[in-house]
Amino acid sequence: MASRITIDGSFGEGGGQVLRSSLALSLITGKPFEIHHIRSKRKKPGLMAQHLTSVNAAVEIGCAKVSGNIIGSTTVIFDPTCINAGNYHFNIGTAGSCTLVLQTILLPLMISDKPSSICIEGGTHNPFAPPYDFLKKAFLPLIQQMGPEVSIQLITHGFYPKGGGKIEVNISPSKELKHFTLCDRGQLITINAIAKVAQLPESIAQRELKTIAKKMNITDNNLHLETINNSNGPGNVVSVEIQSEHCTEVFTEFGKIGVSAEKVASKAARSASQYLLEPVAVGKYLADQLLMPMAMTGKGKFTTLAPSQHTLTNIEIIKKFLDVEFRINHLSEQCVEIEIV
Numbered sequence: 563m564a565s566r567i568t569i570d571g572s573f574g575e576g577g578g579q580v581l582r583s584s585l586a587l588s589l590i591t592g593k594p595f596e597i598h599h600i601r602s603k604r605k606k607p608g609l610m611a612q613h614l615t616s617v618n619a620a621v622e623i624g625c626a627k628v629s630g631n632i633i634g635s636t637t638v639i640f641d642p643t644c645i646n647a648g649n650y651h652f653n654i655g656t657a658g659s660c661t662l663v664l665q666t667i668l669l670p671l672m673i674s675d676k677p678s679s680i681c682i683e684g685g686t687h688n689p690f691a692p693p694y695d696f697l698k699k700a701f702l703p704l705i706q707q708m709g710p711e712v713s714i715q716l717i718t719h720g721f722y723p724k725g726g727g728k729i730e731v732n733i734s735p736s737k738e739l740k741h742f743t744l745c746d747r748g749q750l751i752t753i754n755a756i757a758k759v760a761q762l763p764e765s766i767a768q769r770e771l772k773t774i775a776k777k778m779n780i781t782d783n784n785l786h787l788e789t790i791n792n793s794n795g796p797g798n799v800v801s802v803e804i805q806s807e808h809c810t811e812v813f814t815e816f817g818k819i820g821v822s823a824e825k826v827a828s829k830a831a832r833s834a835s836q837y838l839l840e841p842v843a844v845g846k847y848l849a850d851q852l853l854m855p856m857a858m859t860g861k862g863k864f865t866t867l868a869p870s871q872h873t874l875t876n877i878e879i880i881k882k883f884l885d886v887e888f889r890i891n892h893l894s895e896q897c898v899e900i901e902i903v
Contacts, residue, residue: 570599581601626641694729762798
């Protein structure tokens with residue numbers, strides 16, 4: 563058996579991403595690993611429900627041997643044997659992020675030998691996690707350009723802290739992934755602002771849209787209010803979707819008790835405006851998501867904003883499993899090109 567790769571879960575950004583990336587890369591490469599000090603930089607270290615679901619999903623898909631897969635565990639040992647495509651159903655049981663669980667298993671299933679169908683229950687719109695809309699509109703269209711066919715459907719919304727959401731994903735794999743170059747977003751096509759409320763007054767969403775329209779000079783035709791009727795609990799999310807010739811970016815903020823609708827909307831508008839000011843293809847969150855699929859092809863590059871600690875941590879974890887080197891070329895104070903060399 564191959565010797566295990568040792569991962570320090572407190573490295574760099576020190577959050578759950580270190581674990582999720584390690585699980586995905588272990589499945590992709592077949593290399594076993596052990597990780598210690600999981601989420602040691604968080605207020606509640608160790609595995610929470612969402613992280614445990616990610617581990618157990620990887621175990622099922624990888625026909626893996628595992629130890630440490632219990633709530634609160636700060637060490638996990640993971641030995642995969644294969645990538646087993648099929649129909650799967652994972653229930654986080656809390657408002658933990660469905661999209662982060664999917665992040666763990668999507669890329670391995672994209673290179674398996676048969677199609678897969680995945681149902682995940684939990685949170686669909688969570689702070690500090692890619693929301694459903696980001697995956698559907700920004701990330702997956704780029705993944706499909708690499709060869710696999712991936713469709714995602716939102717069955718029910720799940721907002722923090724109630725959860726109760728559900729997504730369904732269908733994956734038709736591709737053994738050969740095409741590398742991609744995304745250095746120019748191309749011509750701007752349209753900017754839309756979308757505000758959603760569940761079990762809350764519509765006036766909140768109206769105020770958010772009014773704020774974004776004023777700050778970004780968006781006309782009424784591009785303002786969209788959605789009242790969610792199938793949510794398990796109250797929630798509010800506002801996003802700015804920037805559709806360009808070569809890619810779409812989505813910038814999201816979540817309503818919180820004690821924070822005005824205007825302040826929430828202003829943060830979303832500020833992130834979107836910062837992206838538009840710079841000649842880059844992808845924002846910092848999308849950049850983080852693209853690192854691993856790009857590394858799987860061994861080639862490619864994209865332009866983005868100055869990398870976050872999250873991105874730099876992810877690069878180092880990828881290099882532990884894949885024989886790739888990343889080059890970060892500084893184009894200006896705010897812009898970089900991330901390239902695999």
